[in-house]
Amino acid sequence: MNESNWEYDKRRTFVVIPAFNEGRVIQDVLNEVILLGSPVVVVDDGSSDDTYRLAAELPVHLLRHPVNLGQGAALATGLQYALSEGAQIIVTFDADGQHLAEDIPYLVAPVAAGQVEVALGSRFLSSDFSDRPQPAIAAADAERGAGNAQDSGNPYTVSVARRILLKSAVIFTGMTEKIWLSDAHNGFRAFSANAARQIKLTQNRMAHATEIVSEIARLKLSYIEVPVRIRYTQYSRLKGQRASDAVNIIIELLEMLFTGEEHAR
Amino acid sequence: MIPIQAILIVLILGLGIYFIRRARSRLAGRAVLLTFILTLSVFVLFPGLTTWIANVFGIGRGTDFLFYTFALFVLYALSMIYLRLREQDRKMTIIVRTLALQSAIKPDVQEAFESKETEK
Numbered sequence: 001m002n003e004s005n006w007e008y009d010k011r012r013t014f015v016v017i018p019a020f021n022e023g024r025v026i027q028d029v030l031n032e033v034i035l036l037g038s039p040v041v042v043v044d045d046g047s048s049d050d051t052y053r054l055a056a057e058l059p060v061h062l063l064r065h066p067v068n069l070g071q072g073a074a075l076a077t078g079l080q081y082a083l084s085e086g087a088q089i090i091v092t093f094d095a096d097g098q099h100l101a102e103d104i105p106y107l108v109a110p111v112a113a114g115q116v117e118v119a120l121g122s123r124f125l126s127s128d129f130s131d132r133p134q135p136a137i138a139a140a141d142a143e144r145g146a147g148n149a150q151d152s153g154n155p156y157t158v159s160v161a162r163r164i165l166l167k168s169a170v171i172f173t174g175m176t177e178k179i180w181l182s183d184a185h186n187g188f189r190a191f192s193a194n195a196a197r198q199i200k201l202t203q204n205r206m207a208h209a210t211e212i213v214s215e216i217a218r219l220k221l222s223y224i225e226v227p228v229r230i231r232y233t234q235y236s237r238l239k240g241q242r243a244s245d246a247v248n249i250i251i252e253l254l255e256m257l258f259t260g261e262e263h264a265r
Numbered sequence: 266m267i268p269i270q271a272i273l274i275v276l277i278l279g280l281g282i283y284f285i286r287r288a289r290s291r292l293a294g295r296a297v298l299l300t301f302i303l304t305l306s307v308f309v310l311f312p313g314l315t316t317w318i319a320n321v322f323g324i325g326r327g328t329d330f331l332f333y334t335f336a337l338f339v340l341y342a343l344s345m346i347y348l349r350l351r352e353q354d355r356k357m358t359i360i361v362r363t364l365a366l367q368s369a370i371k372p373d374v375q376e377a378f379e380s381k382e383t384e385k
Contacts, residue, residue, distance in 0.1 A: 039372070040372075043365065056370065058372075059372035059373060060372050061369060061370070061371055061372055062369065062370040062372075063365040063366065063368070063369045063370075064365055064368065065361050065362075065364075065365050066361060066364055066365075067357075067361055069357075069358055069361055073358055073361070073362070076362070077362045077365050077366065080362070080366065081366055081369060084366075202355075204354070204358060
Protein backbone atom coordinates (compact mmCIF):
# COMPACT_ATOMS: atom_id res chain seq x y z
CA MET A 1 0.00 0.00 0.00
CA ASN A 2 1.35 3.40 -0.95
CA GLU A 3 1.42 5.10 2.41
CA SER A 4 1.42 8.66 1.15
CA ASN A 5 -2.01 8.03 -0.31
CA TRP A 6 -3.53 7.15 3.01
CA GLU A 7 -6.72 8.87 3.84
CA TYR A 8 -7.56 9.32 7.44
CA ASP A 9 -10.32 6.77 7.66
CA LYS A 10 -11.94 7.25 11.02
CA ARG A 11 -13.49 3.84 10.94
CA ARG A 12 -10.13 2.17 10.49
CA THR A 13 -8.53 4.24 13.24
CA PHE A 14 -9.00 2.54 16.58
CA VAL A 15 -8.58 4.05 20.02
CA VAL A 16 -7.39 1.47 22.54
CA ILE A 17 -8.02 2.31 26.18
CA PRO A 18 -6.67 -0.02 28.86
CA ALA A 19 -8.55 0.48 32.10
CA PHE A 20 -8.11 -0.68 35.65
CA ASN A 21 -10.55 0.41 38.35
CA GLU A 22 -11.52 3.66 36.68
CA GLY A 23 -15.20 3.36 37.45
CA ARG A 24 -15.43 6.94 38.64
CA VAL A 25 -14.35 8.53 35.40
CA ILE A 26 -14.58 5.86 32.72
CA GLN A 27 -17.87 7.00 31.27
CA ASP A 28 -16.80 10.64 31.07
CA VAL A 29 -13.59 9.65 29.36
CA LEU A 30 -15.28 7.30 26.92
CA ASN A 31 -17.98 9.78 26.01
CA GLU A 32 -15.33 12.31 25.01
CA VAL A 33 -13.51 9.83 22.82
CA ILE A 34 -16.62 8.33 21.23
CA LEU A 35 -17.52 11.77 19.90
CA LEU A 36 -14.58 11.59 17.51
CA GLY A 37 -16.32 8.90 15.52
CA SER A 38 -13.61 6.26 15.65
CA PRO A 39 -14.11 2.79 17.10
CA VAL A 40 -13.07 2.60 20.74
CA VAL A 41 -11.62 -0.54 22.32
CA VAL A 42 -11.74 -0.74 26.10
CA VAL A 43 -9.67 -3.41 27.80
CA ASP A 44 -10.70 -3.97 31.39
CA ASP A 45 -7.60 -5.32 33.10
CA GLY A 46 -9.38 -7.31 35.78
CA SER A 47 -10.94 -4.39 37.59
CA SER A 48 -12.56 -5.06 40.92
CA ASP A 49 -14.99 -2.14 40.62
CA ASP A 50 -17.73 -1.69 38.04
CA THR A 51 -15.53 -0.36 35.26
CA TYR A 52 -16.63 -3.16 32.94
CA ARG A 53 -20.33 -2.72 33.56
CA LEU A 54 -20.11 1.03 33.08
CA ALA A 55 -18.14 0.69 29.87
CA ALA A 56 -20.63 -1.87 28.56
CA GLU A 57 -23.35 0.79 28.63
CA LEU A 58 -21.55 2.73 25.92
CA PRO A 59 -21.00 1.88 22.25
CA VAL A 60 -17.46 0.55 22.59
CA HIS A 61 -15.63 -2.67 21.88
CA LEU A 62 -15.17 -4.20 25.28
CA LEU A 63 -12.67 -6.82 26.38
CA ARG A 64 -11.85 -8.05 29.80
CA HIS A 65 -8.87 -9.77 31.39
CA PRO A 66 -10.24 -12.15 34.03
CA VAL A 67 -7.24 -11.31 36.19
CA ASN A 68 -5.13 -8.19 36.41
CA LEU A 69 -2.01 -8.50 34.29
CA GLY A 70 -0.85 -4.90 34.00
CA GLN A 71 -1.19 -1.95 31.66
CA GLY A 72 1.34 -3.37 29.22
CA ALA A 73 -0.59 -6.59 28.87
CA ALA A 74 -3.90 -4.77 28.49
CA LEU A 75 -2.39 -2.63 25.76
CA ALA A 76 -1.06 -5.67 23.94
CA THR A 77 -4.47 -7.31 24.10
CA GLY A 78 -6.11 -4.16 22.77
CA LEU A 79 -3.62 -3.85 19.95
CA GLN A 80 -4.09 -7.44 18.90
CA TYR A 81 -7.85 -7.03 18.92
CA ALA A 82 -7.76 -3.79 16.94
CA LEU A 83 -5.51 -5.35 14.32
CA SER A 84 -7.86 -8.31 14.01
CA GLU A 85 -10.69 -5.86 13.40
CA GLY A 86 -8.84 -4.30 10.51
CA ALA A 87 -7.32 -1.24 12.13
CA GLN A 88 -5.01 0.85 9.97
CA ILE A 89 -4.02 3.20 12.75
CA ILE A 90 -4.18 2.53 16.48
CA VAL A 91 -4.18 5.21 19.16
CA THR A 92 -3.50 4.31 22.78
CA PHE A 93 -5.21 6.48 25.35
CA ASP A 94 -5.36 6.51 29.13
CA ALA A 95 -8.59 5.79 30.95
CA ASP A 96 -8.09 8.15 33.88
CA GLY A 97 -8.97 11.38 32.09
CA GLN A 98 -5.42 12.72 31.85
CA HIS A 99 -5.53 12.70 28.08
CA LEU A 100 -7.72 14.93 25.98
CA ALA A 101 -9.72 13.35 23.19
CA GLU A 102 -9.34 16.63 21.30
CA ASP A 103 -5.62 15.88 20.90
CA ILE A 104 -6.18 12.57 19.14
CA PRO A 105 -6.41 13.97 15.58
CA TYR A 106 -3.08 15.75 16.07
CA LEU A 107 -1.44 12.51 17.10
CA VAL A 108 -2.96 10.60 14.21
CA ALA A 109 -2.09 13.16 11.53
CA PRO A 110 1.60 12.33 10.99
CA VAL A 111 0.86 8.61 10.94
CA ALA A 112 -2.08 8.97 8.59
CA ALA A 113 -0.01 11.10 6.26
CA GLY A 114 2.56 8.34 6.12
CA GLN A 115 5.32 10.52 7.59
CA VAL A 116 6.01 8.20 10.51
CA GLU A 117 5.06 4.79 11.80
CA VAL A 118 4.73 5.91 15.39
CA ALA A 119 3.61 9.18 16.97
CA LEU A 120 4.49 9.65 20.64
CA GLY A 121 2.61 12.15 22.73
CA SER A 122 4.77 14.42 24.87
CA ARG A 123 3.67 16.74 27.63
CA PHE A 124 7.03 18.48 27.68
CA LEU A 125 7.04 19.84 24.17
CA SER A 126 6.03 23.43 24.36
CA SER A 127 3.21 24.55 22.21
CA ASP A 128 0.62 27.15 22.88
CA PHE A 129 -2.17 24.85 21.76
CA SER A 130 -4.23 27.88 20.77
CA ASP A 131 -4.96 26.33 17.43
CA ARG A 132 -6.55 23.33 19.08
CA PRO A 133 -10.09 22.95 20.37
CA GLN A 134 -10.42 23.42 24.09
CA PRO A 135 -11.73 20.38 25.89
CA ALA A 136 -15.34 20.39 26.88
CA ILE A 137 -15.20 20.23 30.66
CA ALA A 138 -17.91 17.85 31.75
CA ALA A 139 -19.83 18.48 34.92
CA ALA A 140 -18.04 15.59 36.53
CA ASP A 141 -14.77 17.37 35.95
CA ALA A 142 -15.71 20.14 38.32
CA GLU A 143 -16.42 17.53 40.92
CA ARG A 144 -13.06 15.96 40.30
CA GLY A 145 -11.43 19.28 40.99
CA ALA A 146 -10.31 20.20 37.50
CA GLY A 147 -10.52 23.75 36.30
CA ASN A 148 -10.42 25.48 32.98
CA ALA A 149 -7.00 25.92 31.46
CA GLN A 150 -7.30 29.61 32.17
CA ASP A 151 -7.67 29.15 35.91
CA SER A 152 -4.77 29.94 38.15
CA GLY A 153 -4.88 26.38 39.41
CA ASN A 154 -3.77 25.28 35.97
CA PRO A 155 -4.43 21.55 35.70
CA TYR A 156 -2.03 21.28 32.82
CA THR A 157 1.15 21.90 34.79
CA VAL A 158 3.36 19.11 36.01
CA SER A 159 4.35 18.82 39.62
CA VAL A 160 8.06 18.81 40.40
CA ALA A 161 8.15 15.29 41.78
CA ARG A 162 6.37 13.96 38.76
CA ARG A 163 8.65 15.87 36.43
CA ILE A 164 11.72 14.33 38.06
CA LEU A 165 10.23 10.87 37.76
CA LEU A 166 9.31 11.34 34.13
CA LYS A 167 12.63 12.86 33.20
CA SER A 168 14.41 9.89 34.80
CA ALA A 169 12.49 7.66 32.43
CA VAL A 170 13.68 9.84 29.57
CA ILE A 171 17.29 9.54 30.68
CA PHE A 172 17.02 5.79 31.15
CA THR A 173 15.54 5.30 27.73
CA GLY A 174 18.08 7.62 26.19
CA MET A 175 21.03 5.78 27.69
CA THR A 176 19.82 2.29 26.96
CA GLU A 177 18.20 2.76 23.57
CA LYS A 178 20.01 5.87 22.41
CA ILE A 179 16.63 7.40 21.68
CA TRP A 180 16.24 10.70 23.47
CA LEU A 181 12.62 11.70 23.91
CA SER A 182 11.15 14.56 25.82
CA ASP A 183 8.55 12.33 27.45
CA ALA A 184 9.27 8.60 27.60
CA HIS A 185 6.36 7.66 29.81
CA ASN A 186 3.26 8.90 28.08
CA GLY A 187 0.46 6.49 27.30
CA PHE A 188 -0.79 8.70 24.48
CA ARG A 189 0.58 7.19 21.28
CA ALA A 190 -0.44 6.40 17.73
CA PHE A 191 0.81 3.44 15.73
CA SER A 192 0.46 2.45 12.13
CA ALA A 193 -0.91 -1.08 11.73
CA ASN A 194 2.46 -2.07 10.36
CA ALA A 195 4.24 -0.85 13.49
CA ALA A 196 1.63 -2.38 15.81
CA ARG A 197 2.02 -5.73 14.13
CA GLN A 198 5.79 -5.79 14.51
CA ILE A 199 6.09 -4.48 18.03
CA LYS A 200 6.39 -7.30 20.53
CA LEU A 201 5.04 -6.25 23.90
CA THR A 202 6.21 -8.69 26.54
CA GLN A 203 6.43 -6.50 29.61
CA ASN A 204 3.07 -6.78 31.31
CA ARG A 205 3.54 -4.08 33.88
CA MET A 206 4.89 -0.54 33.93
CA ALA A 207 8.11 -1.32 32.10
CA HIS A 208 6.11 -1.61 28.89
CA ALA A 209 6.62 2.07 28.23
CA THR A 210 10.36 1.60 27.96
CA GLU A 211 9.85 -1.58 26.00
CA ILE A 212 7.88 0.29 23.36
CA VAL A 213 10.81 2.63 22.85
CA SER A 214 13.26 -0.25 22.70
CA GLU A 215 11.07 -1.96 20.11
CA ILE A 216 10.99 1.23 18.05
CA ALA A 217 14.78 1.25 18.20
CA ARG A 218 15.09 -2.44 17.38
CA LEU A 219 12.72 -2.27 14.43
CA LYS A 220 14.10 1.08 13.32
CA LEU A 221 10.59 2.52 13.08
CA SER A 222 10.20 6.13 12.14
CA TYR A 223 8.71 8.16 14.97
CA ILE A 224 7.86 11.67 15.98
CA GLU A 225 6.91 13.34 19.23
CA VAL A 226 3.71 15.34 19.22
CA PRO A 227 2.85 17.86 21.94
CA VAL A 228 -0.21 16.84 23.92
CA ARG A 229 -1.98 18.28 26.89
CA ILE A 230 -2.25 16.45 30.18
CA ARG A 231 -5.14 17.17 32.49
CA TYR A 232 -4.21 16.76 36.13
CA THR A 233 -7.13 16.50 38.45
CA GLN A 234 -7.39 15.60 42.10
CA TYR A 235 -8.45 12.17 40.94
CA SER A 236 -5.45 11.58 38.75
CA ARG A 237 -3.11 13.02 41.36
CA LEU A 238 -4.33 10.38 43.79
CA LYS A 239 -3.60 7.66 41.29
CA GLY A 240 -0.37 9.35 40.31
CA GLN A 241 1.38 8.89 43.64
CA ARG A 242 3.19 5.83 42.44
CA ALA A 243 6.80 6.66 43.18
CA SER A 244 7.24 3.01 44.11
CA ASP A 245 6.49 2.24 40.48
CA ALA A 246 9.83 3.77 39.59
CA VAL A 247 11.57 1.13 41.70
CA ASN A 248 9.50 -1.60 40.12
CA ILE A 249 10.26 -0.36 36.64
CA ILE A 250 13.97 -0.26 37.34
CA ILE A 251 13.97 -3.77 38.74
CA GLU A 252 12.04 -5.12 35.77
CA LEU A 253 14.32 -3.39 33.34
CA LEU A 254 17.48 -4.56 35.12
CA GLU A 255 16.17 -8.07 34.78
CA MET A 256 15.62 -7.48 31.11
CA LEU A 257 19.13 -6.12 30.67
CA PHE A 258 20.82 -8.93 32.58
CA THR A 259 18.97 -11.86 31.11
CA GLY A 260 18.71 -10.35 27.67
CA GLU A 261 15.14 -11.52 27.53
CA GLU A 262 11.74 -10.24 28.31
CA HIS A 263 8.85 -11.75 30.23
CA ALA A 264 5.77 -13.24 28.71
CA ARG A 265 7.08 -13.54 25.18
CA MET B 266 28.11 -45.13 61.91
CA ILE B 267 27.04 -42.28 64.16
CA PRO B 268 23.30 -41.54 64.43
CA ILE B 269 23.45 -38.26 62.50
CA GLN B 270 24.75 -40.13 59.47
CA ALA B 271 21.85 -42.53 59.47
CA ILE B 272 19.31 -39.75 59.82
CA LEU B 273 20.86 -37.65 57.04
CA ILE B 274 21.08 -40.62 54.69
CA VAL B 275 17.44 -41.44 55.19
CA LEU B 276 16.43 -37.79 54.66
CA ILE B 277 18.52 -37.43 51.53
CA LEU B 278 17.20 -40.63 50.01
CA GLY B 279 13.65 -39.67 50.96
CA LEU B 280 13.89 -36.23 49.39
CA GLY B 281 15.58 -37.71 46.36
CA ILE B 282 12.84 -40.23 45.75
CA TYR B 283 10.19 -37.56 46.35
CA PHE B 284 11.65 -35.16 43.80
CA ILE B 285 12.40 -37.80 41.21
CA ARG B 286 8.80 -38.88 41.38
CA ARG B 287 7.53 -35.32 40.96
CA ALA B 288 9.99 -34.19 38.34
CA ARG B 289 9.06 -34.35 34.71
CA SER B 290 11.03 -37.14 33.15
CA ARG B 291 13.88 -35.01 31.98
CA LEU B 292 16.99 -37.10 31.85
CA ALA B 293 19.29 -34.24 32.72
CA GLY B 294 17.29 -33.20 35.75
CA ARG B 295 17.19 -36.71 37.06
CA ALA B 296 20.87 -37.24 36.45
CA VAL B 297 21.72 -34.08 38.37
CA LEU B 298 19.47 -35.10 41.19
CA LEU B 299 20.90 -38.59 41.32
CA THR B 300 24.43 -37.27 41.37
CA PHE B 301 23.46 -34.88 44.11
CA ILE B 302 22.00 -37.67 46.24
CA LEU B 303 24.95 -39.98 45.73
CA THR B 304 27.52 -37.28 46.43
CA LEU B 305 25.79 -36.08 49.54
CA SER B 306 25.36 -39.64 50.78
CA VAL B 307 29.04 -40.34 50.23
CA PHE B 308 30.01 -37.24 52.19
CA VAL B 309 27.70 -38.19 54.98
CA LEU B 310 29.13 -41.68 55.20
CA PHE B 311 32.77 -40.65 54.81
CA PRO B 312 33.15 -37.25 56.45
CA GLY B 313 36.92 -37.34 56.15
CA LEU B 314 36.49 -37.27 52.40
CA THR B 315 35.34 -33.67 52.41
CA THR B 316 38.45 -32.55 54.26
CA TRP B 317 40.63 -34.33 51.74
CA ILE B 318 38.82 -32.74 48.81
CA ALA B 319 38.96 -29.37 50.49
CA ASN B 320 42.70 -29.65 50.87
CA VAL B 321 43.04 -30.54 47.20
CA PHE B 322 41.21 -27.32 46.34
CA GLY B 323 43.22 -25.32 48.82
CA ILE B 324 40.32 -24.74 51.18
CA GLY B 325 40.87 -25.19 54.90
CA ARG B 326 37.94 -27.25 56.10
CA GLY B 327 35.66 -29.84 54.63
CA THR B 328 32.72 -27.93 55.96
CA ASP B 329 33.76 -24.86 54.03
CA PHE B 330 33.96 -26.92 50.85
CA LEU B 331 30.48 -28.27 51.41
CA PHE B 332 29.24 -24.77 52.14
CA TYR B 333 30.59 -23.40 48.88
CA THR B 334 29.16 -26.32 46.94
CA PHE B 335 25.84 -25.82 48.62
CA ALA B 336 25.86 -22.11 47.85
CA LEU B 337 26.43 -22.82 44.18
CA PHE B 338 23.68 -25.35 44.16
CA VAL B 339 21.28 -22.87 45.75
CA LEU B 340 22.05 -20.28 43.10
CA TYR B 341 21.46 -22.86 40.41
CA ALA B 342 18.18 -23.96 41.96
CA LEU B 343 16.99 -20.36 42.30
CA SER B 344 17.69 -19.68 38.64
CA MET B 345 15.72 -22.73 37.64
CA ILE B 346 12.80 -21.62 39.77
CA TYR B 347 12.96 -18.11 38.38
CA LEU B 348 12.94 -19.42 34.83
CA ARG B 349 9.97 -21.60 35.58
CA LEU B 350 8.08 -18.64 37.05
CA ARG B 351 8.79 -16.54 34.01
CA GLU B 352 7.60 -19.28 31.73
CA GLN B 353 4.42 -19.55 33.76
CA ASP B 354 3.91 -15.79 33.53
CA ARG B 355 4.20 -16.07 29.79
CA LYS B 356 1.71 -18.89 29.53
CA MET B 357 -0.73 -17.21 31.88
CA THR B 358 -0.65 -14.04 29.82
CA ILE B 359 -1.49 -16.02 26.72
CA ILE B 360 -4.39 -17.71 28.43
CA VAL B 361 -5.82 -14.49 29.85
CA ARG B 362 -5.46 -12.72 26.52
CA THR B 363 -7.18 -15.56 24.68
CA LEU B 364 -10.07 -15.44 27.11
CA ALA B 365 -10.34 -11.68 26.75
CA LEU B 366 -10.37 -11.86 22.96
CA GLN B 367 -12.91 -14.65 22.90
CA SER B 368 -15.37 -12.83 25.11
CA ALA B 369 -15.05 -9.48 23.36
CA ILE B 370 -18.24 -7.49 23.05
CA LYS B 371 -18.80 -5.39 19.98
CA PRO B 372 -20.62 -2.10 20.23
CA ASP B 373 -24.19 -1.68 19.18
CA VAL B 374 -23.41 1.39 17.17
CA GLN B 375 -26.73 1.82 15.42
CA GLU B 376 -28.63 1.85 18.68
CA ALA B 377 -26.25 4.33 20.21
CA PHE B 378 -26.49 6.72 17.27
CA GLU B 379 -30.23 6.70 17.42
CA SER B 380 -30.33 7.29 21.15
CA LYS B 381 -27.80 10.11 20.84
CA GLU B 382 -29.96 11.73 18.18
CA THR B 383 -33.01 11.67 20.39
CA GLU B 384 -30.98 13.02 23.32
CA LYS B 385 -30.36 16.22 21.38
